[in-house]
Amino acid sequence: MPKVTEEYRVSKRAEITSAAMRAFRRKGFHATSMADIITESGLSAGAIYGHFGGKNDIVLEVASRVIDARIGKVEELSSARPLPAPAELLRLLASGLAHDLGRPAMLVQLWGEAVTEPALRALWGLLVGRLRAAYCSYLSLWHQSEHGATVADADRLAAEQVVLFLSCAQGYILQSALVTEFDGEAFLRSMELHLPR
C-alpha cells in the first residue's frame, strides 16, 4: 500500500470523526442521525460508509478520543510539579471535559449505549481501566509526596481510593448533564472539603 493513501485514509477518518463530534455535541448522541453527520461533514453517505462500517463505528472512534484525552490529562498532571491535589485534579479534568464537550451529555448517552452495545462496552471497559490505572499512580505519587508515605502504603491507599475518585468524576458528569441548575463550583468545593487528602 502506498503511503499517501494510508495518510489520506487516516486524515479522512479524523475529519469525519470531528464532524460527528460537532453534531453529537449540538444534538446529543441518539438524536443525531447519519444524515446529520453527513450534512455536518459536507460529505456524502457513500463517502462516509467508505471509511466507517456504520454509525456504531464512528461512535467508537469518538468515545476513544474523548476518554483518551482524559487519560492523557491525568498522565500529564502526574508529572507536573508541584503535584496538584486530588480535588484540584478533578477540577482540571472537569474543565478539560467542558472545553471538549460543553455539557458532557454525550458521555451519559454513551454509557447508556454501552449497556447494550458489546463493542462499545468493551472499549469503555478498556479505556476506563487505563484511566483508573493512571489515576491510581497519580494518587500513589500524591500520598508519597504529600504525606511521605512509603511506596507500598501509598500504593495500597491509592488502590482503595481510586474507585471513590472515579465515582466522583462520574457523578460530576452525570449531574452536570442532567441537573439543570447544576452548580459545578459547589460540587468541586464539596470534594475539596470532604474527599480524602
Add this chain to the structure above:
Amino acid sequence: MPKVTEEYRVSKRAEITSAAMRAFRRKGFHATSMADIITESGLSAGAIYGHFGGKNDIVLEVASRVIDARIGKVEELSSARPLPAPAELLRLLASGLAHDLGRPAMLVQLWGEAVTEPALRALWGLLVGRLRAAYCSYLSLWHQSEHGATVADADRLAAEQVVLFLSCAQGYILQSALVTEFDGEAFLRSMELHLPR
C-alpha cells in the same frame, strides 16, 4: 366516575408497568420494543395504548417506581435505631436496587434517555431532588447522633456532603452496570474506609 372503574384503571396500569419492568430488566431499556411489552404483559397493543400514551409514558412510570423505592428506603432507614452508618446506608440501597433490578443497567439507560427527553429529565430532576433531601436529613441526623453536632453544624455538613454520597451511589450504579468484573463488595469497603464518617 364510578369507583370500580377507577380502581380497575389503576390496577391495569400497575400490571402493565410490572410487565414493562420485567421486559426492561431482561433486555435492557432501548432494546425492549412495544411488541416485547405487549408479549410480556399478555395484552394487546390496543389495550396498552388505552392506558398509556405511549412507550415514553410507561418509562416515566417505571422510573418513578424505581426511584421512589430508593427514597422510601432512605426515609425508612432515617428513623431506624441505631441509625446505620453512611457507608452502611449505601450498602442497603445497593442491595435493594439489586433486588428490584438485578444489574441496574436500566437506570444507566434511563440517564442516557433523560438527556434528550424533557419529560423524563424533569421527572428525574424532581425525584433526585427528593432523594437528595431525604439523604440530607439522614446525614444531618447522623452527625447529630454520632458526633453530637449541633443541628446547625450537622445541617451544614450534611448539605456539603450529600453530593459526595450521591456521586458514590451513582458511581456504584454505573460501574455495576458496565464493568463486567465489578466487585461490589470491594467498592463498598472502599466507601467505608474513605468516605467521611
Add this chain to the structure above:
DNA sequence: GTCTATACCAGGATAGAC
C-alpha cells in the same frame, strides 16, 4: 473515492370491529 437515489427495515402508533 465519492456522489445521488433508493431499497429496506424496525418499531411506534392507530383504525375499526367486537
Add this chain to the structure above:
DNA sequence: GTCTATCCTGGTATAGAC
C-alpha cells in the same frame, strides 16, 4: 376496554453511475 391488522415515519445501509 380489548383485539387484530395495518399504516407510516425515521433512519441505516447499499447500488450503481461517475
